[in-house]
Amino acid sequence: MFGFGSKATPPPASENPQRRIRVLVIDDNAEFRQLMKDMLEPSRFDVLAMGSPVNALELFSHDKESFDLILLDYYMPHLDGAKTFEWLRKLNPKIKVIICSGADELRLRQIVAQYGVNGFIRKPFHVNDVIDLIEKTVREPAKPA
Numbered sequence: 001m002f003g004f005g006s007k008a009t010p011p012p013a014s015e016n017p018q019r020r021i022r023v024l025v026i027d028d029n030a031e032f033r034q035l036m037k038d039m040l041e042p043s044r045f046d047v048l049a050m051g052s053p054v055n056a057l058e059l060f061s062h063d064k065e066s067f068d069l070i071l072l073d074y075y076m077p078h079l080d081g082a083k084t085f086e087w088l089r090k091l092n093p094k095i096k097v098i099i100c101s102g103a104d105e106l107r108l109r110q111i112v113a114q115y116g117v118n119g120f121i122r123k124p125f126h127v128n129d130v131i132d133l134i135e136k137t138v139r140e141p142a143k144p145a
Contacts, residue, residue, distance in 0.1 A: 025049040027073035064092040074101040094142035
């Protein structure tokens with residue numbers, strides 16, 4: 001599905017609007033991960049969902065160009081969203097990241113401003129809002145590191 005470990009990486013979805021968008025979901029909640037897969041895969045998304053940020057970073061470090069975007073839970077045990085985001089950007093400064101959290105909107109806006117993530121999704125959400133934000137974010141130029 002994603003071609004992990006392969007040498008040739010297809011062009012980003014922003015360069016080919018017909019190509020499926022590859023999304024890595026990192027969230028410690030198994031129900032949320034499954035919900036994201038169920039919501040996004042019928043559209044033009046290929047989704048890999050992982051519960052451990054440490055395992056996700058390990059996978060990402062070996063194939064950091066294979067994803068168009070990462071949906072990242074902010075509040076997780078062991079390694080929170082801020083630290084995970086820092087590692088993701090060290091591995092690939094151009095990776096686009098959207099924070100997912102149930103925190104209040106003001107706090108999410110502060111996180112976006114403080115860390116330079118590409119956006120946020122406040123839980124609970126509507127599926128069309130998530131799809132629209134992902135597609136918009138993938139089309140935008142990468143933020144400078």
